[in-house]
Amino acid sequence: MLMADETTSIDYVMEKASGPHFSGLRLSPSTTSSPRTPASSATPAFTESDQPIVIGVSGGTASGKTTVCDMIIQQLHDHRVVLVNQDSFYRGLTAKELERVHEYNFDHPDAFDTEQLLECMGRLLSGHSVQVPIYDFKTHQRCTDAFRQVNASDVIILEGILVFHDPRVRNLMSMKIFVDTDADVRLARRIRRDTVERGRDINSVLEQYAKFVKPAFDDFVLPSKKYADVIIPRGGDNHVAIDLIVQHIRTKLGQHDLCKVYPNVYVIQSTFQIRGMHTLIRDKDISKHDFVFYSDRLIRLVVEHGLGHLPFTEKQIVTPTGSVYMGVDFCKKLCGVSIVRSGESMENALRACCKGIKIGKILIHRDGDNGKQLIYEKLPKDISERHVLLLDPVLATGNSACQAIDLLIQKGVPEAHIIFLNLISAPEGIHCVCKQYPTLKIVTSEIDVLLNEEFRVIPGLGEFGDRYFGTDD
Structure with missing residues (x-):
């Protein structure tokens, strides 16, 4: 539990924020006999757009x-x-x-x-x-x-x-x-x-x-x-x-405004633990080890919430007590696609959540051409039959994301089968992606304020890939 006091340090916040009351959301899918996708598994009833x-x-x-x-x-x-x-x-x-x-x-x-x-x-x-x-x-x-x-x-x-x-x-x-x-x-x-x-x-x-x-x-x-x-x-x-x-309420209000405009944007429920982890990874003085550790924790939360938007079917099983339990069966036709190289930082979390998942890669040249030059792609041959989790930790202008989404659609992936996962999103990027692809879903942990004249997310967290992989020196 977080004690908000003048003397509270970030280390103390994170220690206190690890209690049982900060456990993730538990989703209770409604009963159905046919495949379906939950309308909003990343937010509880009180945070509907x-x-x-x-x-x-x-x-x-x-x-x-x-x-x-x-x-x-x-x-x-x-x-x-x-x-x-x-x-x-x-x-x-x-x-x-x-x-x-x-x-x-x-x-x-x-x-x-x-x-x-x-x-x-x-x-x-x-x-x-x-x-x-x-x-x-x-x-x-x-x-x-x-x-x-x-x-x-x-x-x-x-x-x-x-x-x-x-x-x-x-x-x-x-x-x-x-x-x-x-x-x-x-x-x-x-x-x-x-x-x-x-x-x-x-x-x-x-x-x-x-x-x-x-x-x-x-x-x-x-x-x-x-x-x-x-x-x-x-x-x-x-x-x-x-x-x-x-400050926390203002952030949530800003996120709600965009969620009202675009019902396909989902912001995971913010707690002071999540806010504390964002504080840590945004700090320019954090060590690389801590940056990777807390980034991985946030990425795992985003991936889990993204998986909650996949279709499911009911499944009846028998428990070790001999009782019948009516549960759900996971989506089998699934793959991940990372936008190289920052997106590769999200692959481990996806593998930890989905055993044996196939992961493709897309490399887009981002500098000097508005992110519209495809350099390399390697995707599963049957990707058109799968739901795709597109991975990139930061959504800035949206140009690279749109290039990647266009490629997936060209490969036969239905737009509605793409879920774009990222840690932070800029409003400009959300506008860019959602206007072009209204049935695609975006799942993020926070929506930042804006892009500056250098097209960097503000307040942002800098070059994520360099900081995560230790190449920012």
Whole structure:
């Protein structure tokens, strides 16, 4: 788990980011009796190209969650961002519960109407506006004649002490943030808030804290911390952590814009582990050994997600326990094609994922002719009958890629049977490839900002082949 702090080093980030919560996506293909291709196996439901990003913010009472949310919203002023508070979905107390309100546990999961929260989030994710209830903390009832209108947006921030507790709510989120603040600081803030804003006396606040708030924190809130992708110590005072989060969200928003334009572009789900590996391989001072190590890890993720777009058929097998398991059978007619020489860096990952796979090669002269001179090609003779994973770690102008794709099509490979895998893509390259080949798929781990006047990807990572094979001296 990544602790976003001013003192956090990259080595510490990568050590912490290797925990179980950063495991890859698990795909559950829908049942079918005929071959098919998953519509989007590189992104979960919440990152479909036509859906907003959902950011979950949790933490103990008065930890500074709302302050963190407000700071994120302020920095994302050029995007449509809305805040949904879990507190709005408190259940109204019955007359009997009101008689003994001092014994009611407002920090227990049962205090919330999670079904209505899910309904509201579902409508927002579908692009509809919703009316969020308003809860009166003095009367412990929802306002019957007033609602808060929340419109469809690019980013939905869902904030509350227990937003990580229910897996149905948790699974809506593309990023989960836990605000970690000292218990004494939280108690002091809660006393100030409840006495000033909610009309309670200090004794009742302390009694409620000792009887309900702290036990509920230990039983429900603190255990949910393990689901967080990033932890912010000191809440709103940690400006470095918030800046990192905003930068990450901006990157995802930029990727979503292109994914909306081109539904055949797939960006693998970004985590802070993936972001950390990108930070490492983009660093000009990283050692060659580390560059190769973390590049190989990222390449493996891209290859795995690319394989998720291949057609599959259902297959029934019997397990060692004698049980019947309905699974899927891999695509048999498959090959890889690397664009020499950078693409050769992706071959080992492909071989590790696909035992005995055939791999062809294409060499294109890139300098001085817009990448449109074919030098060499060696492809499987039956390539027209196969699905092709085209390998090149960087998609820049797209000229070399288009030359390679043209050659594959000339060899009889259907355009829809080509999946182009790369680590980073420039918007110019995506436009170039997708406009010419709308049924081809592109799977990448990040979309960068632009190309400079020298046609280099910015921020990019330099000449990948030279850095990977050690010929950049």
